[in-house]
Amino acid sequence: MSQPSFISRRVATTAAVSLVLVAGLAACGPQDDGGGKSGSASGASGKPAKGGTLTVLNSKPQDDFDPARLYTSGGGNVPSLVFRTLTTRNRENGAAGSEVVPDLATDLGRPSKNATVWTYTLKEGLKYEDGTAITSADIKYGIERSFAAELSGGAPYLRDWLIGGADYQGPYKDKKGLDSIEVPDDRTIVFHLNKPEGDFPYLATQTQTTPVPQAKDKGTKYENHPLSSGPYKVVSNEGDGERLVLERNTFWSSATDEERKAYPDRIDVRSGLDSAVINQRLSASRGADAAAVTTDTNLGPAELAKVTGDEKLAARVGTGHFGYTNYIAFNPKVKPFDDPKVRQAISYAVDRTSVVNAAGGSSLAEPATTFLPEQASFGHSAYDAFPAGKSGNAAKAKELLKEAGYAKGLTITLTHNNEKNFETSPEIATAIQEALKKAGITVKLQGLESNAYSDKIFNVKTEPGFFLTGWGADWPSGGPFLAPIFDGRQIVRSGYNFNSFQLDDPSVNKEVDEINKLTDLDAAAKRWGALDKKIGEQAVTVPLFHPVYKRLYGEAVKNVVISDWTGVLDISQAAVK
Numbered sequence: 001m002s003q004p005s006f007i008s009r010r011v012a013t014t015a016a017v018s019l020v021l022v023a024g025l026a027a028c029g030p031q032d033d034g035g036g037k038s039g040s041a042s043g044a045s046g047k048p049a050k051g052g053t054l055t056v057l058n059s060k061p062q063d064d065f066d067p068a069r070l071y072t073s074g075g076g077n078v079p080s081l082v083f084r085t086l087t088t089r090n091r092e093n094g095a096a097g098s099e100v101v102p103d104l105a106t107d108l109g110r111p112s113k114n115a116t117v118w119t120y121t122l123k124e125g126l127k128y129e130d131g132t133a134i135t136s137a138d139i140k141y142g143i144e145r146s147f148a149a150e151l152s153g154g155a156p157y158l159r160d161w162l163i164g165g166a167d168y169q170g171p172y173k174d175k176k177g178l179d180s181i182e183v184p185d186d187r188t189i190v191f192h193l194n195k196p197e198g199d200f201p202y203l204a205t206q207t208q209t210t211p212v213p214q215a216k217d218k219g220t221k222y223e224n225h226p227l228s229s230g231p232y233k234v235v236s237n238e239g240d241g242e243r244l245v246l247e248r249n250t251f252w253s254s255a256t257d258e259e260r261k262a263y264p265d266r267i268d269v270r271s272g273l274d275s276a277v278i279n280q281r282l283s284a285s286r287g288a289d290a291a292a293v294t295t296d297t298n299l300g301p302a303e304l305a306k307v308t309g310d311e312k313l314a315a316r317v318g319t320g321h322f323g324y325t326n327y328i329a330f331n332p333k334v335k336p337f338d339d340p341k342v343r344q345a346i347s348y349a350v351d352r353t354s355v356v357n358a359a360g361g362s363s364l365a366e367p368a369t370t371f372l373p374e375q376a377s378f379g380h381s382a383y384d385a386f387p388a389g390k391s392g393n394a395a396k397a398k399e400l401l402k403e404a405g406y407a408k409g410l411t412i413t414l415t416h417n418n419e420k421n422f423e424t425s426p427e428i429a430t431a432i433q434e435a436l437k438k439a440g441i442t443v444k445l446q447g448l449e450s451n452a453y454s455d456k457i458f459n460v461k462t463e464p465g466f467f468l469t470g471w472g473a474d475w476p477s478g479g480p481f482l483a484p485i486f487d488g489r490q491i492v493r494s495g496y497n498f499n500s501f502q503l504d505d506p507s508v509n510k511e512v513d514e515i516n517k518l519t520d521l522d523a524a525a526k527r528w529g530a531l532d533k534k535i536g537e538q539a540v541t542v543p544l545f546h547p548v549y550k551r552l553y554g555e556a557v558k559n560v561v562i563s564d565w566t567g568v569l570d571i572s573q574a575a576v577k
Helices: 006-010 136-145 157-161 219-224 275-284 287-291 301-307 340-349 352-358 394-403 426-437 450-457 479-486 506-516 521-536
Strands: 053-057 087-089 100-102 110-112 117-121 181-185 188-192 232-238 243-248 266-270 317-320 324-330 365-367 410-417 441-448 466-472 541-547 549-552
Touching: 053 275, 053 287, 136 181, 136 188, 219 232, 275 287, 275 549, 340 394, 340 426, 340 441, 340 541, 352 365, 352 426, 352 541, 410 426, 410 450, 426 441, 426 466, 441 450, 466 479, 479 506, 479 521, 506 521
Parallel strands: 053 266, 410 441, 410 466
Antiparallel strands: 087 100, 110 117, 117 188, 181 188, 232 243, 243 266, 317 549, 324 466, 324 541, 365 541
16 A cells, blocks of 8 residues: 655645744845746856855754665655665756656666566666675665564555565565565666556655665664765764764765766754744855755745845745645545535635635745646646636536535535644635635634644544645656545555545546556656546545745855755755855
């Protein structure tokens, strides 16, 4: 059973905060409010060069730094400096950054037997930080140890996809290993899957494919000093990831790695900071903070409002689009949401302009009428099954309610999160409440604290009938975006369930299987787009908006790259000289 990536889902969404700028701090505005769909940022002028220290100011500590335990999109940001994987994300701005490219492997993998067998060949000359050679057996072992209960937390896909994966307990209990991963020689690794998976090159970007030599494995303590295969090695890890210092891995070679630029000599990650402080320090850009970035803290609506008008500071705001959709979810087991006409009426009545304003305005949110994000890699195909215009179509909503037997209107309850996250928070709920009132629908609001909210909406036994939620990409493809939400075989009866509608349509399930057989990623994307439209016409959700991410960086930072894969600044490209 596939589960979503909380880390990848949050990679660009954590720590959107309000900020009162320090006295005397220059005001500024977003860099490109006219903004296109591509990642965009500038940076200090001049050609990037090697040298210096890049400081990372973060809110959340890097408390997991074992490749087996990381659940990241494309290998993560800081982890990707230490851990290389079979494939990785293309380190370019915008849509080009949504492509998967080889990393340790020579290519994206060679499928056979209807995409149930994938073969990879490692590049020549790959070495760890101690100068020893990286082998295919190390990658097999790295994957196998991710099955150990002691090292849980990573992406579940390999457990789902590999033959024998569902029952394997990891190498500490089962030293025989997985027969479905073969290593016929030091540079070849072959995966045998239990079903066709055309997205396997994307899955190979996850840190579970990082090589780990068995002789160096120290179990749960391995994360204190994991053996680097990337351009930097860990020289200190204090406070369980609160302070992480990386320096150059002298055995890493750019000849085997076209993606990571590795300009700075040193990376100094300082975490556990208040989000407002992070943005204050980046805004002021004094001392070492001039060469600082953040990988987890966005600018919030209040901050953008306060900084508007300062051209110099505006030039230091990077804009990105991570594949994410905020939406209204329905549970058809709760009346009246079992009635398609009621769901359609709500779809027509929604005022997306007011919702976008509640989310921080058009600089931070873009209206959505499709479930898939508006990036080609997901297969996005524009459609609007229930055109509500910019401010909602109350007349059409009333017409449908009358047909459903609610000519005098109805009263329903909308469950939302009390956390001020501008996604599922009271501001969004109130905007919906006011819009539906125009259609004769009285909406009562039920706000819950964050943990209680998640526990309620993701449990099929307690799931409310009408609530706010969102979904992000494990990788930029339609599969991991649509299947966990709409494939009936992914309904979780005990545990977190994300198929909120509990949709179990055989034709949808079959199409998911058919698309997964495709190894032509462009052809697969078109099919995912068509499937999105087919599902959308059933009014099982109401897409609301896709978030836009804006982050500050220090005035000495150069070569800022923001891809559509992560939507945030890629520190493997950043320079401070």
